[in-house]
Amino acid sequence: MDTDAPLLGEPLPVELMNTIWADRDGVHDSLRDRDGIKAWLHAVAARTDLMAPGDLDALTAADLDRLGHRLIGLRDALRRLAAEVTGDPRPAAVADRGLEAAVTALNRAAGDTPRWSALSWAPGGAPSRHPRTGGPAASAAVSAIAEDAVALFGGDTRDQLRACLAPACVLYFLKNHPRREWCSAGCGNRARSARHYQRHRGTPA
Numbered sequence: 001m002d003t004d005a006p007l008l009g010e011p012l013p014v015e016l017m018n019t020i021w022a023d024r025d026g027v028h029d030s031l032r033d034r035d036g037i038k039a040w041l042h043a044v045a046a047r048t049d050l051m052a053p054g055d056l057d058a059l060t061a062a063d064l065d066r067l068g069h070r071l072i073g074l075r076d077a078l079r080r081l082a083a084e085v086t087g088d089p090r091p092a093a094v095a096d097r098g099l100e101a102a103v104t105a106l107n108r109a110a111g112d113t114p115r116w117s118a119l120s121w122a123p124g125g126a127p128s129r130h131p132r133t134g135g136p137a138a139s140a141a142v143s144a145i146a147e148d149a150v151a152l153f154g155g156d157t158r159d160q161l162r163a164c165l166a167p168a169c170v171l172y173f174l175k176n177h178p179r180r181e182w183c184s185a186g187c188g189n190r191a192r193s194a195r196h197y198q199r200h201r202g203t204p205a
Contacts, residue, residue, distance in 0.1 A: 001035065001038065001039045002039060002043070003019075003030055003040040003042070003043040004028070004030050004039075005018060005019045005021060005030035005040055005043070006021055006184070007044075008171070008173060008183060010172075010173055010174055011174065012047060012048070012145045012148055013145055013146075013148050013149035013152050014082075014161075014172050014173065015044060016071065016074065016075050016078060016145055017075060017078045017079050017082055017171075017172050018172060018183075019031050019040060019071075019075055020075070020079065020093070020170055021170060021171060022092065022170045023168075024168075027170060031068055031071055031072050031075070033068075034061060034064040034065070034068065037064050037068040037071060038056060038059065040071075041067070041141070042056055045141075048144055048145075050137050050138075051138055051141045052137070055136070055137040056138060059136075059138060063136070063138070067139065067142065070109060070112065070139070070142050073105055073109065074105065074106065074109045074146055074149075076097060076102075076105075077097070077101075077102040077103075077105035077109070078106065078149055079094065079172075080094065080097050080098075080099065080101075080102035081102050081106065081149075081153050082163070082172050083163070084102075085153065085158050085161050086163040087163075088163040089163075089165075090163060090165070090170060092170050093163060106146055106150060106153075107146075107150070109142065109143060109145075109146035110143055110146035110147045112135075112139065112142070112143050113133060113134060113135040113136075113139040113140040113142070113143040114133065114134035114140075114143075115131060115132065115133045115134070115140045115143060115144060116131075116132050116133075117129050117130070117131060117132070118130050118131075118132045160174045160176065161173075161174060162174070162175050164182050164183035164187050165182075166182050166187035166188065167190050169182075169183060169190075171184075
């Protein structure tokens with residue numbers, strides 16, 4: 001089961017924001033149902049040390065409903081914060097909530113499921129770190145994504161956050177290269193085509 005969300009190799013909070021995406025048919029939500037929620041979690045599981053595929057396969061319908069509610073609430077808060085940071089002018093991209101409510105939702109998500117590191121060290125062996133959680137692994141992973149988002153918005157990295165202003169795009173990305181202007185090469189091509197069309201519209205053949 002593959003997610004239909006675009007995964008661009010961005011930090012997980014940005015990947016979560018980008019579960020709202022657009023194409024020629026309109027704006028889509030990759031977390032719209034249980035299958036979409038599970039597919040997205042499977043797609044990002046390898047990027048966190050808190051979830052394994054078996055953890056996700058064991059989720060019940062009720063578990064997925066709870067996780068979906070948390071993920072969507074967190075995503076909408078992150079998109080509102082991203083819109084604030086980037087001055088996002090795209091009406092279809094901005095979540096309909098206030099800044100204070102978004103901050104509250106993010107902080108609540110970060111603290112929902114306790115997680116910590118434990119050290120294991122058997123005599124004669126090497127020490128190793130193991131994650132521990134006070135709740136289900138997938139729930140802890142959602143809180144970990146929220147914690148990463150607190151670090152993103154609370155640190156200098158937020159200055160790299162951009163709204164992709166290619167035609168019809170609603171994605172966000174980190175400007176990790178001085179020449180990067182778009183979330184993807186496809187959006188860059190669409191933006192250049194649109195500019196070319198605007199320049200030559202009405203020009204006699």
